[in-house]
Amino acid sequence: xxxxxxxxxxxxxxxxxxxxxxxxxxxxxxxxxxxxxxxxxxxxxxxxxxxxxxxxxxxxxxxxxxxxxxxxxxxxxxxxxxxxxxxxxxxxxxxxxxxxxxxxxxxxxxx
Amino acid sequence: xxxxxxxxxxxxxxxxxxxxxxxxxxxxxxxxxxxxxxxxxxxxxxxxxxxxxxxxxxxxxxxxxxxxxxxxxxxxxxxxxxxxxxxxxxxxxxxxxxxxxxxxxxxxxxxxxxxxxxxxxxxxxxxxxxxxxxxxxxxxxxxxxxxxxxxxxxxxxxxxxxxxxxxxxxxxxxxxxxxxxxxxxxxxxxxxxxxxxxxxxxxxxxxxxxxxxxxxxxxxxxxxxxxxxxxxxxxxxxxxxxxxxxxxxxxxxxx
Numbered sequence: 054x055x056x057x058x059x060x061x062x063x064x065x066x067x068x069x070x071x072x073x074x075x076x077x078x079x080x081x082x083x084x085x086x087x088x089x090x091x092x093x094x095x096x097x098x099x100x101x102x103x104x105x106x107x108x109x110x111x112x113x114x115x116x117x118x119x120x121x122x123x124x125x126x127x128x129x130x131x132x133x134x135x136x137x138x139x140x141x142x143x144x145x146x147x148x149x150x151x152x153x154x155x156x157x158x159x160x161x162x163x164x
Numbered sequence: 165x166x167x168x169x170x171x172x173x174x175x176x177x178x179x180x181x182x183x184x185x186x187x188x189x190x191x192x193x194x195x196x197x198x199x200x201x202x203x204x205x206x207x208x209x210x211x212x213x214x215x216x217x218x219x220x221x222x223x224x225x226x227x228x229x230x231x232x233x234x235x236x237x238x239x240x241x242x243x244x245x246x247x248x249x250x251x252x253x254x255x256x257x258x259x260x261x262x263x264x265x266x267x268x269x270x271x272x273x274x275x276x277x278x279x280x281x282x283x284x285x286x287x288x289x290x291x292x293x294x295x296x297x298x299x300x301x302x303x304x305x306x307x308x309x310x311x312x313x314x315x316x317x318x319x320x321x322x323x324x325x326x327x328x329x330x331x332x333x334x335x336x337x338x339x340x341x342x343x344x345x346x347x348x349x350x351x352x353x354x355x356x357x358x359x360x361x362x363x364x365x366x367x368x369x370x371x372x373x374x375x376x377x378x379x380x381x382x383x384x385x386x387x388x389x390x391x392x393x394x395x396x397x398x399x400x401x402x403x404x405x406x407x408x409x410x411x412x413x414x415x416x417x418x419x
Contacts, residue, residue: 071346095346095350097346106279106280107275107276107278107279108279109272109275109276113362113363113364113368113379113380114358114380116340116378116380116381116382116385117340117344118344119231119232119344120219120223120231120272120275122219122220122223123279125220125223125224126228127223127228128227128228128229128345129344129345130343130344130345130346130350131350132350133350133352135352135353144171144172144175144276145168145172145276145279145280146168147168147171148168
């Protein structure tokens, strides 16, 4: 079991080329709030925090957590994801800063 | 703002407080070496202040990957210190682990407070933080006395298993951070337990802080957690055998 897991860890990378998606954080809102990405591919999220305050990008579904410093860009890699919806939110303003990554089967998923 | 402050203070204070409680009870087969509260608190505050002064700059290093690399080192440092405590005991490793954990977690809380501290939000932040700290304190007090009860009944394995799982979760967390910046290959999710227990609720958050519970772990996360747990267990078994041999020799010497 353990060695199967170890094998799976290094054989499950499917992405040949990494797609990039830019998300802007402005007035405590992620724009766009819905990001469509191709399933089974690694995607690079570039998050541009244009607010004057820090924020923390947080997603339990994606297992991602990153502090977004004010007026700075940050990069997070996600995937390869199975088809489905993955919620993310700003931990410091969870009521407004919300979004969802939707992994779709089609290869032409765009933001 | 009040509810948000409660959640953030729980998220950031709980892992640190849990580590403190677990390390407090980690001495086995030797005289207990307690952490000095005030000096450790001062060291934590100083380390946090230094980190916060440079965090913004560090985040831009290595093509915006600097903060993750720094946090990976912190998490591995915490795990290394816990293994050192299990190996050799000693107050200094405990103190380093707590200081590293405070830089890892408390700095987030300070960032939140410094970003949102305004006239109209002050009250919500203060009350929310007090409530969050109260919840952390209640849970940790409960854990403290539960672990004390286990120790009193010579159930060391339970205490050490909890400490091992807690520290192994730091390694799993470090692997997630490495995947987040493409330092390690990303791997697919092994299983999805969100229908059973997600990490948004209080139980999920508590289990995540205590044992590193993940509802949707990746292969890499699971492998890292299991490997770190096996290493800790190996160290504990080795140490226990050493203690047993020592006590047998002691008995023979007395005879």
